[in-house]
Amino acid sequence: MQATKPTVGIFGLTGCAGDQLVILNCEDELLSLVDVVDIRDFLMAASGGDEFSTLDIAFVEGAVMTRRDEEKLQRIRRRAKALVAIGTCALQGGVPAMADGLDWPSAVRDVYGPEGDGFDALPARALHECVEVDFSLPGCPIEKHEFLGAVADLLNGNPPQLPTYAVCTECKMRECDCLLVDQGRFCHGPLTRAGCRARCPSYAVPCVGCRGPVPDPNLGSAMDVYTSKGWSPEEVVQRLRTFGPLPTPVPAGEAA
Amino acid sequence: MGHHHPGSVSPLRTLTAAVRHHRDRNVGPVKTVKLPRRKLDFFASVLQRFGELHAPVARNGHFVFQRVRRWSEARLEYTRTELPPKKYFLPPRETLFRFTPGKGYVPESEDLDRRIVLLGVHACDIYSLNILDLVFNGKYPDPYYQTRRRNIALIGVDCIPDQRCFCRSMRADTVEQGFDLFFYDIGDYYLTLVGTALGDDMVLAAGELFESVTPDDVAEYKRRSQERHQRFQLDVEIRDLPEIFEMEYGSEIWEELGAKCLSCGSCSMVCPTCYCYDVADETQLGSTAGRRVRTWDSCLFATHAAVAGGENFRHSRASRVKFRFYHKQRGFVAEYGRPSCVGCGRCSAVCPVGIDIIEVINRLRGVEYAETEHAATR
Numbered sequence: 092m093q094a095t096k097p098t099v100g101i102f103g104l105t106g107c108a109g110d111q112l113v114i115l116n117c118e119d120e121l122l123s124l125v126d127v128v129d130i131r132d133f134l135m136a137a138s139g140g141d142e143f144s145t146l147d148i149a150f151v152e153g154a155v156m157t158r159r160d161e162e163k164l165q166r167i168r169r170r171a172k173a174l175v176a177i178g179t180c181a182l183q184g185g186v187p188a189m190a191d192g193l194d195w196p197s198a199v200r201d202v203y204g205p206e207g208d209g210f211d212a213l214p215a216r217a218l219h220e221c222v223e224v225d226f227s228l229p230g231c232p233i234e235k236h237e238f239l240g241a242v243a244d245l246l247n248g249n250p251p252q253l254p255t256y257a258v259c260t261e262c263k264m265r266e267c268d269c270l271l272v273d274q275g276r277f278c279h280g281p282l283t284r285a286g287c288r289a290r291c292p293s294y295a296v297p298c299v300g301c302r303g304p305v306p307d308p309n310l311g312s313a314m315d316v317y318t319s320k321g322w323s324p325e326e327v328v329q330r331l332r333t334f335g336p337l338p339t340p341v342p343a344g345e346a347a
Numbered sequence: 348m349g350h351h352h353p354g355s356v357s358p359l360r361t362l363t364a365a366v367r368h369h370r371d372r373n374v375g376p377v378k379t380v381k382l383p384r385r386k387l388d389f390f391a392s393v394l395q396r397f398g399e400l401h402a403p404v405a406r407n408g409h410f411v412f413q414r415v416r417r418w419s420e421a422r423l424e425y426t427r428t429e430l431p432p433k434k435y436f437l438p439p440r441e442t443l444f445r446f447t448p449g450k451g452y453v454p455e456s457e458d459l460d461r462r463i464v465l466l467g468v469h470a471c472d473i474y475s476l477n478i479l480d481l482v483f484n485g486k487y488p489d490p491y492y493q494t495r496r497r498n499i500a501l502i503g504v505d506c507i508p509d510q511r512c513f514c515r516s517m518r519a520d521t522v523e524q525g526f527d528l529f530f531y532d533i534g535d536y537y538l539t540l541v542g543t544a545l546g547d548d549m550v551l552a553a554g555e556l557f558e559s560v561t562p563d564d565v566a567e568y569k570r571r572s573q574e575r576h577q578r579f580q581l582d583v584e585i586r587d588l589p590e591i592f593e594m595e596y597g598s599e600i601w602e603e604l605g606a607k608c609l610s611c612g613s614c615s616m617v618c619p620t621c622y623c624y625d626v627a628d629e630t631q632l633g634s635t636a637g638r639r640v641r642t643w644d645s646c647l648f649a650t651h652a653a654v655a656g657g658e659n660f661r662h663s664r665a666s667r668v669k670f671r672f673y674h675k676q677r678g679f680v681a682e683y684g685r686p687s688c689v690g691c692g693r694c695s696a697v698c699p700v701g702i703d704i705i706e707v708i709n710r711l712r713g714v715e716y717a718e719t720e721h722a723a724t725r
Contacts, residue, residue, distance in 0.1 A: 127633030
């Protein structure tokens with residue numbers, strides 16, 4: 092009876108499960124969703140999922156931070172025709188990847204003491220660093236409308252349509268006050284991928300870059316902007332790394 | 348990538364037919380009257396009969412055009428709004444039509460029928476709409492734009508230039524057409540130019556509110572007009588600019604601007620004459636039915652000139668920045684006889700890296716960036 096519906100699995104690795112929550116929070120659309128897809132494996136919604144069936148689409152959130160994560164991801168990859176990374180941790184490591192560049196064993200020991208030595212904890216990796224990823228939905232967490240749009244697109248055999256321009260574009264469309272230019276606050280808008288419809292700036296909260304960088308961020312020039320407003324280069328780098336590793340910005344004049 | 352040219356919208360017969368009856372907005376001023384300033388609020392209530400009243404209002408120290416429910420919210424002494432009135436005629440995001448395979452499509456027209464009176468539009472912004480008319484009422488008519496143009500009345504108001512205004516240089520500091528009424532502040536009164544039959548209807552509907560103009564009023568108008576003309580702090584020469592752009596195609600300035608530009612798109616969004624848009628189909632869950640949506644686009648985006656096969660005509664940031672300047676100051680002149688820039692100053696005001704159009708033009712011309720010099724020498 093359900094054999095013809097595309098099969099879907101929704102999974103979480105190391106993360107806060109916020110992206111899976113967004114899916115469960117699609118309350119008005121959940122019935123339409125299960126009407127058109129057969130959700131086989133979604134532990135957060137129901138135990139007793141089918142762990143072995145092939146999946147037309149697998150949505151995976153979270154970063155790879157343990158051996159177990161890595162094995163789980165590889166099993167999902169083997170089952171799935173299309174693997175979709177959802178959320179910033181899955182796309183680029185997310186907040187745990189802030190530790191990028193630290194000496195990992197001593198960082199673990201600093202936090203957990205000697206007991207840390209026994210932990211199965213690895214530096215955060217994005218899904219694409221471990222397996223082939225077909226599509227990505229950015230966000231911390233993902234946007235409901237982008238998830239539902241992506242499902243609709245994928246069921247029609249199309250790649251999800253997502254904006255690749257910066258948050259500033261959506262911010263200007265909404266006529267929000269510019270927190271960077273007019274208020275001199277540290278706003279990641281010019282470097283961050285849009286799709287959130289500038290939610291934070293619309294509440295006068297500067298963008299923190301949770302959706303990750305635009306595909307071609309001009310880090311050199313952005314560094315000049317931020318430092319000219321009084322932030323030190325070290326602080327700029329720290330802030331830009333909140334949601335994952337970025338290439339170290341260099342002033343525009345020194346760019347290759 | 349979707350379309351970027353206004354001609355690529357499928358023709359919508361019903362809307363186009365309606366547009367054929369489009370009232371000619373291009374009649375010159377037919378008469379001049381005056382409105383006592385203290386009766387403006389009363390006139391605003393009269394205008395409600397002609398549509399929803401929208402005007403500039405203050406929002407956190409900025410100004411935006413939006414619906415006013417109480418006239419006291421309106422701020423006619425504003426400098427510039429965040430977005431120009433373009434947003435009323437070409438919204439940032441709009442559904443063009445809904446489609447169902449096998450059944451065809453239904454144009455989205457609900458919002459198009461809204462009658463709006465936009466009160467308090469500056470000359471440069473009215474000028475920019477006249478420029479958009481060249482594009483959307485030209486070779487490839489856009490029924491959505493045209494229908495809104497027909498349903499939205501424009502009442503202009505004069506202004507005092509600030510440190511970013513250079514509309515005088517762009518010959519857009521006054522408009523002869525494109526408004527239904529235009530208010531000039533002459534102290535206790537607004538000298539009112541009537542631009543269209545609709546504007547005349549508004550004056551007539553106001554009954555005794557408007558008064559006849561006296562020679563003293565005209566003298567006061569002229570005095571203020573001259574004073575305003577001299578208050579511009581910025582000046583830029585646009586004579587032979589297209590030729591200079593042509594000669595400076597290989598200038599190093601484009602690489603410099605490319606290194607600075609963040610491609611954030613802010614300048615294009617706030618520009619009253621940037622009209623590029625992207626068109627995409629959004630399908631419903633589990634269906635091939637859906638809607639076609641048009642969204643503002645920008646030539647500064649890497650995707651703007653990307654084509655099938657993965658090629659990109661303007662892959663480098665420098666080539667995209669250059670393209671934006673060339674389209675405004677050179678390409679548009681070749682096509683329509685004038686630059687599409689009106690000198691509103693919004694792009695320079697919002698640019699996070701401080702790219703300033705006056706500075707760019709002056710550097711290309713080889714003249715110093717001489718703020719206020721022109722005004723000071725008078």
